[in-house]
Amino acid sequence: MEFYLTFLILFIGIWGIVGKENLIKKIIGLNITNSAVILFFILIGHRRGSTAPIMEKGVKNVVDPLPQALMLTTIVIGICLTALALALSLKMYRKYHTLDISQIEKLAKDE
Amino acid sequence: MSKKWAKEILILLIIMLLGIIFFSGFYPHLPLNLAVSEHYVARGERETGAINIVSSIYLGYRAFDTLGETIALLVTVSSIVFLLEKKEERNIGKRR
Amino acid sequence: MEKEDKSEIVGITSRKLVPYILLFGFYLISYGHFSPGGGFQGGVVLGAGIILLCLSRGISLTEISFSRQKITLLEISMITTFILLGIVGLVMGKNFLSNVFLGKVEEVPTAGFIFLLDLVIGLKAGAGIILIFYSLAKMR
Numbered sequence: 567m568e569f570y571l572t573f574l575i576l577f578i579g580i581w582g583i584v585g586k587e588n589l590i591k592k593i594i595g596l597n598i599t600n601s602a603v604i605l606f607f608i609l610i611g612h613r614r615g616s617t618a619p620i621m622e623k624g625v626k627n628v629v630d631p632l633p634q635a636l637m638l639t640t641i642v643i644g645i646c647l648t649a650l651a652l653a654l655s656l657k658m659y660r661k662y663h664t665l666d667i668s669q670i671e672k673l674a675k676d677e
Numbered sequence: 678m679s680k681k682w683a684k685e686i687l688i689l690l691i692i693m694l695l696g697i698i699f700f701s702g703f704y705p706h707l708p709l710n711l712a713v714s715e716h717y718v719a720r721g722e723r724e725t726g727a728i729n730i731v732s733s734i735y736l737g738y739r740a741f742d743t744l745g746e747t748i749a750l751l752v753t754v755s756s757i758v759f760l761l762e763k764k765e766e767r768n769i770g771k772r773r
Numbered sequence: 774m775e776k777e778d779k780s781e782i783v784g785i786t787s788r789k790l791v792p793y794i795l796l797f798g799f800y801l802i803s804y805g806h807f808s809p810g811g812g813f814q815g816g817v818v819l820g821a822g823i824i825l826l827c828l829s830r831g832i833s834l835t836e837i838s839f840s841r842q843k844i845t846l847l848e849i850s851m852i853t854t855f856i857l858l859g860i861v862g863l864v865m866g867k868n869f870l871s872n873v874f875l876g877k878v879e880e881v882p883t884a885g886f887i888f889l890l891d892l893v894i895g896l897k898a899g900a901g902i903i904l905i906f907y908s909l910a911k912m913r
Contacts, residue, residue: 569703577696585688610709618809619730621722628730632714635734638813639746642898646753649905653757656909727806727887736812736887740870743890744855747897751852754901761908 568609576602589655589665593648600644607633607640787829794822802895803888812891816898823903832910841907848900855893858886 579602582595611630619631655665662670717738721730725737735743802815827835859870 570700573696573700577692581689581692584692585685611714619718620808621718621728621730628718630711630714631717631730631734635731635739638731638735638811639742642746642750642813645902646749649757649909650753652909653760657760725887729806729808729811732806732811732887732891736890740859740890743894744859744870747852747855747894750898750901751848754848754904757905757908761911763911 569606572602572606572609575605587667589658589667592667593651593655596651597644597648600640600647604637604640604644607637784829787825791822791826791829794825795819798822798895798899802891805891806887812894813898815891816895817902819895819899820902820906823899824906827906827910832907836907839903841904844900844903848897848904851893851897851900855890855897858889858893 576599579595579597579599582598583592586592586595611633613627613629616627616629617625619628619634621628658670659665662673664670664673717734718730721733721737722728725733727733727737798815798818800815801810801818802812805811805815823835823839863869
């Protein structure tokens with residue numbers, strides 16, 4: 567049941583990338599898709615009735631620590647992706663003075 | 678105005694339909710292979726020295742991936758500083 | 774008039790909060806192997822504290838104390854330190870980036886090497902976030 571909510575967030579993100587025409591809204595959709603994938607992987611490693619993987623005295627059942635350690639790298643790569651996309655859209659705004667992707671296509675074809 | 682809304686809602690319906698078709702065969706009770714995780718949980722504190730097992734994974738057993746990710750962060754910061762320089766804008770102003 | 778009133782409140786509140794945010798970031802980095810936290814998490818909190826300082830006082834005032842050359846130097850020296858710490862493991866006869874301080878001091882395993890790696894990664898991530906903010910916010 568919880569996995570279907572993660573897929574819902576994923577498809578909302580994909581709709582944001584495909585269906586919107588502003589560049590900043592597309593970048594927000596990319597970020598939402600990234601978060602959905604990270605949530606899905608962490609949800610796979612969950613065990614019922616267990617605690618966080620910190621081995622203090624008398625801790626027996628822990629959740630799976632391996633997907634959490636892999637998702638740390640994924641979050642950092644998501645930051646790099648969003649930052650580079652914002653920098654590229656800034657350069658496009660400096661050249662074409664608009665953020666609408668259909669008008670940028672028309673202006674780029676005329677060159 | 679309403680034409681744009683109709684187009685967006687149509688795209689939303691097509692994507693939701695594709696999603697239902699794509700994930701209709703999802704069966705979340707497959708048996709997972711947990712041998713590596715159990716080894717990390719059972720012997721992580723003794724071999725690495727950290728109580729936090731997530732820290733002992735990404736800084737002890739798999740520290741090489743952390744080095745690669747640090748290099749990726751360095752390349753990203755360098756490319757952003759290179760892309761958004763201001764001398765270029767000054768040169769474009771001078772050429773006109 | 775109202776715009777100046779708003780920025781006064783934001784400026785005063787942020788200036789009181791920034792030292793505690795930086796302290797919390799260093800706490801997350803130092804206790805990375807005892808409690809939830811770690812290198813990247815503490816580094817990003819440090820970067821966010823400096824960004825809050827920029828938002829409250831203006832970027833030109835903040836660049837006097839946290840100048841761009843100093844933070845670039847910090848970032849480059851941190852990645853060099855990471856690679857040198859890995860080569861220490863090679864020199865002592867074991868694998869690259871292996872734990873050289875492993876031993877037992879009164880039945881408590883020592884975690885000094887993981888703390889050093891945590892510190893290096895935390896400072897590097899914080900410096901990277903600050904540099905990205907400087908480049909993106911000074912455009913026009």
